[in-house]
Amino acid sequence: MDKFGFTISEGRQIDYESNDRRIAEYIFDREPSFRLCIECGGCSATCTTGNFTDFSLRELNILIKRGENEQVREKLKKCMLCGKCNLVCPRGVNTRNIVVLAKKAFQKSDEYAI
Amino acid sequence: MILAGKKAVWKDYQKEIAEDKYYYVRSCVRQNFFPGSETAFLKIMREELDKDVYENPCHTSCTGICYHSDIVPVETTMTVVARQFALMTEAGYENLMPSCITSFGLYTEILDTWHHFPEIEEKVRRQLKKATGREFKKPKNLAHASDVIFKFRKEIGAKAKYKLINKETGKPLKVVDHIGCHYAKMFPSKGVGGAEYPYVLTGMIEEWGGQIIDYPERRHCCGFGFRQYLVQANRGFSVACSKEKFESMRPFKPDMIITNCPGCPMFLDRWQYVINEMEGKRYGQNGEGIPVFTYEEVAGLVLGYDPWELGLQMHQTDCEPVLNKIGIDYSPEDKYNLDISPSYSKKHNLINV
Amino acid sequence: MGKHVVVIGGGVAGLEVAGQLSKVGIQVSLIEKDSKTGGNLNKWYKLFPDRRKSSEVKEYLNGITANDGINLMTNTSIEMFNRHRDHFSIITSGGRELIADAIIVATGFDLFKSARKEEYGYGIYDNVITSADLEEMFSRGEISLINNTIPEKIGIIHCVGSRDEKVGNFYCSKLCCVTAVKQAIEIREFLPESKVFCFYMDMRMGGVFYEELYREAQEQWGVSFIRGKVSEVSETIDNQLLIKVEDTLAGRPLKMKFDLLVLMAGMEMSEGGRKIAGIGGLRTGENRFFAANDNHFGSNISNIEGVFYAGTCTAPMNITETISHARAAVIEVIDYLKDSN
Amino acid sequence: MSCKTRCPRGNAPGLIIMALRSLSQDLGYFTESEKGRQQLALKRTVGHWMITYGYCLYLEGVGTSMHPEQGPVWDWIQDNWRDVFKKMGANYQGDGPGILRRIPEEAMDEIREIFKVTGGMKRFENIEKFSKKKAKELNMKLDDGIENEYFQHIYKTNNGSHTR
Numbered sequence: 001m002d003k004f005g006f007t008i009s010e011g012r013q014i015d016y017e018s019n020d021r022r023i024a025e026y027i028f029d030r031e032p033s034f035r036l037c038i039e040c041g042g043c044s045a046t047c048t049t050g051n052f053t054d055f056s057l058r059e060l061n062i063l064i065k066r067g068e069n070e071q072v073r074e075k076l077k078k079c080m081l082c083g084k085c086n087l088v089c090p091r092g093v094n095t096r097n098i099v100v101l102a103k104k105a106f107q108k109s110d111e112y113a114i
Numbered sequence: 115m116i117l118a119g120k121k122a123v124w125k126d127y128q129k130e131i132a133e134d135k136y137y138y139v140r141s142c143v144r145q146n147f148f149p150g151s152e153t154a155f156l157k158i159m160r161e162e163l164d165k166d167v168y169e170n171p172c173h174t175s176c177t178g179i180c181y182h183s184d185i186v187p188v189e190t191t192m193t194v195v196a197r198q199f200a201l202m203t204e205a206g207y208e209n210l211m212p213s214c215i216t217s218f219g220l221y222t223e224i225l226d227t228w229h230h231f232p233e234i235e236e237k238v239r240r241q242l243k244k245a246t247g248r249e250f251k252k253p254k255n256l257a258h259a260s261d262v263i264f265k266f267r268k269e270i271g272a273k274a275k276y277k278l279i280n281k282e283t284g285k286p287l288k289v290v291d292h293i294g295c296h297y298a299k300m301f302p303s304k305g306v307g308g309a310e311y312p313y314v315l316t317g318m319i320e321e322w323g324g325q326i327i328d329y330p331e332r333r334h335c336c337g338f339g340f341r342q343y344l345v346q347a348n349r350g351f352s353v354a355c356s357k358e359k360f361e362s363m364r365p366f367k368p369d370m371i372i373t374n375c376p377g378c379p380m381f382l383d384r385w386q387y388v389i390n391e392m393e394g395k396r397y398g399q400n401g402e403g404i405p406v407f408t409y410e411e412v413a414g415l416v417l418g419y420d421p422w423e424l425g426l427q428m429h430q431t432d433c434e435p436v437l438n439k440i441g442i443d444y445s446p447e448d449k450y451n452l453d454i455s456p457s458y459s460k461k462h463n464l465i466n467v
Numbered sequence: 468m469g470k471h472v473v474v475i476g477g478g479v480a481g482l483e484v485a486g487q488l489s490k491v492g493i494q495v496s497l498i499e500k501d502s503k504t505g506g507n508l509n510k511w512y513k514l515f516p517d518r519r520k521s522s523e524v525k526e527y528l529n530g531i532t533a534n535d536g537i538n539l540m541t542n543t544s545i546e547m548f549n550r551h552r553d554h555f556s557i558i559t560s561g562g563r564e565l566i567a568d569a570i571i572v573a574t575g576f577d578l579f580k581s582a583r584k585e586e587y588g589y590g591i592y593d594n595v596i597t598s599a600d601l602e603e604m605f606s607r608g609e610i611s612l613i614n615n616t617i618p619e620k621i622g623i624i625h626c627v628g629s630r631d632e633k634v635g636n637f638y639c640s641k642l643c644c645v646t647a648v649k650q651a652i653e654i655r656e657f658l659p660e661s662k663v664f665c666f667y668m669d670m671r672m673g674g675v676f677y678e679e680l681y682r683e684a685q686e687q688w689g690v691s692f693i694r695g696k697v698s699e700v701s702e703t704i705d706n707q708l709l710i711k712v713e714d715t716l717a718g719r720p721l722k723m724k725f726d727l728l729v730l731m732a733g734m735e736m737s738e739g740g741r742k743i744a745g746i747g748g749l750r751t752g753e754n755r756f757f758a759a760n761d762n763h764f765g766s767n768i769s770n771i772e773g774v775f776y777a778g779t780c781t782a783p784m785n786i787t788e789t790i791s792h793a794r795a796a797v798i799e800v801i802d803y804l805k806d807s808n
Numbered sequence: 809m810s811c812k813t814r815c816p817r818g819n820a821p822g823l824i825i826m827a828l829r830s831l832s833q834d835l836g837y838f839t840e841s842e843k844g845r846q847q848l849a850l851k852r853t854v855g856h857w858m859i860t861y862g863y864c865l866y867l868e869g870v871g872t873s874m875h876p877e878q879g880p881v882w883d884w885i886q887d888n889w890r891d892v893f894k895k896m897g898a899n900y901q902g903d904g905p906g907i908l909r910r911i912p913e914e915a916m917d918e919i920r921e922i923f924k925v926t927g928g929m930k931r932f933e934n935i936e937k938f939s940k941k942k943a944k945e946l947n948m949k950l951d952d953g954i955e956n957e958y959f960q961h962i963y964k965t966n967n968g969s970h971t972r
Contacts, residue, residue: 140907142863142864142865143864143865145863145865145898145907145908146863146865146866146867146908149893149896149897149898149907149908150896150897152907153896153897153898153907169905169906170905171903171904171905171906171909171911171912172911172912172914172915173915174862174863174911174915174916174919175858175862175863175864177858177864178864179854179864179865180850180854180855180858180864182826183847183850183854183855184826184829184830184833184847184850185833185847185850185851185854185855185931185932185935186855186858186923186928186931187830187926187927187928187931188826188830189926189927190922190923190926190927190928192926193922193925193926194919194922197918197919197922219809241922241925241926242922244925245918245921245922245924245925245926246918246921246922248918295809295810296809299809299810299812299813300809300812300813300820302813309813333810335810341843341846341850344849344850344853344854345846345849345850345962345963346874346875346963346964347842347846347962347963347964347965347966348843348846348966349877350966351970351971353877384877384878384879385877387877387879388877388879422895423895423896423897425896427881428881428885428892428896429881430878430879430880430881430882450884452888452891452892452894452895454894454895
C-alpha cells in the first residue's frame with residue numbers, strides 16, 4: 001500500500017480445485033439426504049436466524065459443497081439449531097443434522113476448531 | 115487444440131477493410147505513451163505500402179476516455195464524433211481509420227445506434243449544425259489501423275528483414291496476442307475473426323514467423339477500465355486484472371506479448387513492474403519480464419527499423435530479450451540517446467524520421 | 468380406400484404415420500433422405516426416463532411398417548411438389564413423379580451445431596463433445612478422452628443453442644435437461660470413480676418421471692448441480708478444460724477444471740424441413756419450426772390444405788409425444804381423405 | 809463490455825450502469841458514495857485536458873507523484889519530454905498534423921461549443937457544484953486544481969470493502 005497507494009485486489013473466484021472438501025465428505029457420508037438439496041431456499045426462508053442476520057442455510061449448504069470452509073466456520077455459529085428448516089424442505093433433507101455434523105467436523109480438526 | 119476449428123470460426127468473420135485513401139484519426143493514449151508507434155505506422159503505410167493516408171490537423175480526440183468515465187454525456191460524444199465525420203467529408207475521404215481501439219469501438223457503437231435510432235442521428239446533425247455549422251456524411255468504411263496492417267501483413271512480410279524466430283533454436287517465438295475489449299466484444303462481427311478467437315493479430319504473427327499461444331485468461335481485460343486506473347484509489351483492481359492474465363499465461367512461457375489497443379501495452383508493461391515491486395514476482399523466463407509490443411512496433415522490428423526510433427526505450431519492461439532472440443542488430447548503448455541528427459540515423463541506415 | 472399418401476421423413480414420426488396409415492389400407496410412399504430409416508433415434512443409445520434401449524423402440528417401429536402397403540424410398544429427397552385441384556404431384560431427387568392425395572411432413576429436427584457457440588470451443592478444444600457424441604461413446608461401450616485416458620471430472624453444460632439470443636434461438640428445447648440427467652447417471656454408471664457436474668440456468672424436468680430421475684441422479688449417483696450459465700471454456704497447459712461460470716446461488720464467480728465437457732445441444736428445425744418449407748410455401752414460426760394452423764386443436768394442420776405435420780418438425784418433443792402427434796396426424800389425414808372423395 | 813458479448817437475452821448491463829451514472833451526476837446523488845465522488849477527479853483531469861487541449865490525455869508534467877506506478881522510465885520521459893517526442897517524430901505543440909500537435913483554437917472553440925450545446929458543460933458544472941456542496945459537508949477544503957484536501961481525499965481513499 002505504501003509505495004503506489006493501493007493494494008492488489010484479491011479475486012473473488014471460488015477455486016474449486018484448491019479447496020479442501022473433507023468437511024463436505026464428512027457430512028455426505030453421515031447424512032446422505034444432503035445430496036438431495038436443490039438449493040431452493042425453503043429452509044432459509046423459514047429460518048429464524050436468517051430473518052435477523054445475513055445467515056442463509058441455502059448459501060451455507062453451497063459453501064460446504066464448494067469447500068469454502070473459512071466462511072462456513074463463521075456462519076455456522078449463527079444457527080440456533082431450532083430445526084424449523086427440516087419441516088419445510090421439499091426434498092426431505094435433514095438440514096438441521098447437516099449443521100450439527102458440520103459443527104462436529106470442525107471440532108475434529110484443531111486447525112478449524114470453533 | 116484443433117486449429118481447423120478456429121479456422122472455421124475465422125472464416126465466418128470476414129470483414130471489409132478499405133484498400134486505400136484512409137482518413138487517419140490519432141489516439142490520445144498512443145500519442146502520449148507510444149508516439150514511435152504512430153510514426154512507424156505512417157511510415158509503413160506511406161513509404162512501405164505507398165498508401166494515401168490523410169491526417170487533418172483540426173481533428174480532436176473522440177472524447178472516448180471521458181465518455182467511458184461517465185463525465186461526458188453520450189450526446190456530446192456523438193456530436194464530437196459527428197464533427198470528426200464532417201472534417202473527413204470536407205477533406206473528401208470516406209474510409210475512416212482510427213488508431214485507438216476505444217475510438218474504433220465508439221465509432222462502431224455510434225454508427226450502430228444511429229442505424230437503429232435514426233432520430234438520434236437527426237438530433238446530432240441539428241446539434242452539430244447549431245454548434246459548428248458543419249454537415250457530415252457517415253464513413254463508407256470503418257477499419258481500425260490494426261485491421262489495415264493485418265490486411266497488408268503479407269506485403270510487410272515480403273519486405274521483412276527479420277522473422278519472429280529465435281535465432282539460436284530456429285523455433286518460432288511464442289507470442290501472446292491481447293486484443294482490446296472494445297475491438298470486437300461489443301460487436302463481434304466488426305472484428306476480424308470475431309470476439310472469441312480474434313484473428314487480427316494472430317494473422318500478423320503467423321505471417322511473420324511467430325507462434326500464437328492460447329491461454330485460459332486470453333479474453334480477460336488488461337484492467338484499464340478508465341475509472342479503475344485514472345483514480346489512484348481504484349488501481350488495485352486494475353493491476354489485479356493484468357495479474358490474472360500473467361498468472362494464466364506463465365505456464366506457456368511466452369516470449370512476447372503483442373497488442374492492438376494503445377492502452378493495453380502500457381498496462382501490461384507497467385503492471386509487470388508494479389507486481390515485481392510489490393510482490394517480487396517476474397513472469398518471463400530467467401527472471402526477466404515479458405516484453406510487450408504494439409503491433410506497429412512488431413511490424414517495425416520485422417522491417418528492420420531501429421528499436422530506439424520505434425520507441426522501445428519508452429517501455430518500462432525491457433524489450434532487449436526479444437531483440438536478442440530475433441538477432442536484431444541494434445546499439446544497446448544508444449538506448450537513451452536522444453540525438454536525432456541525420457548522421458546518427460545514417461549510422462544505422464534505418465528509419466530516419 | 469385406394470388413396471395414396473406421401474410421408475416425407477423416415478424418423479420416429481414418419482414410421483409411426485406410415486405404419487398407422489397402412490393399417491387402415493391407405494397406400495403410403497415413405498421418402499427418407501438417408502440410407503436407412505430411424506432418423507435421430509439411430510444416434511441414441513438409451514432413452515429417458517427409464518433408460519430403455521432405443522433399439523426396442525426401433526423394433527416396434529420396424530414391426531408396424533413391415534408390410535407391403537408401404538413403398539419405402541431411401542436415399543431420396545423431395546425436389547418439388549405442387550398442389551392441383553384434387554391431388555399433389557411430387558418430384559423426387561431421383562426424378563420420379565409421385566401423385567398423392569395428401570402429404571404428411573415428418574422431417575424431424577437437427578441438433579444445434581455446437582461449433583456455433585464458439586466460446587465453448589466445440590471442434591477447437593480436444594475434449595469438448597456434444598450429447599450426441601456421448602451417446603455414440605455409450606453405444607461403443609467406452610468413454611475416453613482424445614488421448615484414450617479415462618476422464619475423472621466431467622462437466623455437462625445445459626442450454627447450448629437454446630434460450631440464447633446470441634444464436635437466434637429464443638425457445639427452450641425442453642428435453643436437454645432430462646437428457647443431461649440421464650447421461651450424467653449413465654456416466655456415473657460407466658465410470659464409478661467419476662465426478663459429474665451439471666451447469667444449468669433452470670432445471671426443466673417437466674415430463675413424466677423426469678423429476679424422479681433428477682432425484683435419483685442426486686441421491687444414488689451423487690451428481691452435482693450448479694446453477695450458472697457457463698460463459699467460456701479454455702484449455703490449460705496440461706490439456707484440461709477450464710470453465711468460467713458464476714455460482715449464482717453462492718453469488719460468487721467459480722473456476723473449475725474438467726477432463727471432459729458435454730454440451731447439451733438443443734433441437735432446431737431440420738435442414739430438410741427448411742428446404743421443404745421453401746419448396747412448398749409452408750409457413751414457419753419465429754422459432755423456424757413449421758407453424759401449426761392452431762396451437763390447441765390444429766397442431767397437425769399446415770397452411771396448405773392436404774399437407775399435414777407430424778412430430779418434431781413442429782416443436783421439440785420427446786418420443787412419446789412424437790408418436791402421439793403422429794397418430795393425431797393420421798386421424799386428420801383420414802378425415803381429410805374421407806371428405807375429398 | 810464483455811457482458812454484452814455474453815448475455816443470452818441481448819442486454820448490455822454495462823450500458824445500464826453508464827446510464828445510471830449519468831443520471832446520478834445530473835441529479836447530484838453521485839457525491840453520496842466513495843466511487844461517485846471520484847467523478848470530480850476525472851472531470852479535473854481527463855475532462856480538463858479534453859476541453860483545453862482537445863486530447864483526453866495531455867501528460868507533460870503528469871509525473872510519478874500522481875502516478876508512481878508508471879515507473880522510473882516515465883520519470884526519464886518527463887524529464888526529457890520535448891527531446892523524446894522529437895525523436896519519436898512528434899510535432900509537439902506544433903502547427904499542422906502530427907503527434908500531440910497544437911489543435912487550432914477555432915477547432916477547440918467548436919469543441920467547447922458542442923459541449924455547451926449538448927449538455928457537456930452542464931454536467932461539468934454539475935460535478936463541480938455538488939462536489940463543492942459535499943466538500944463543505946465534510947468540511948474539507950476544495951478550491952481549483954488538484955492540490956486541495958478534498959481532491960486528494962477522493963483521489964486516494966478506498967475503504968477496502970468493495971471486494972467482499
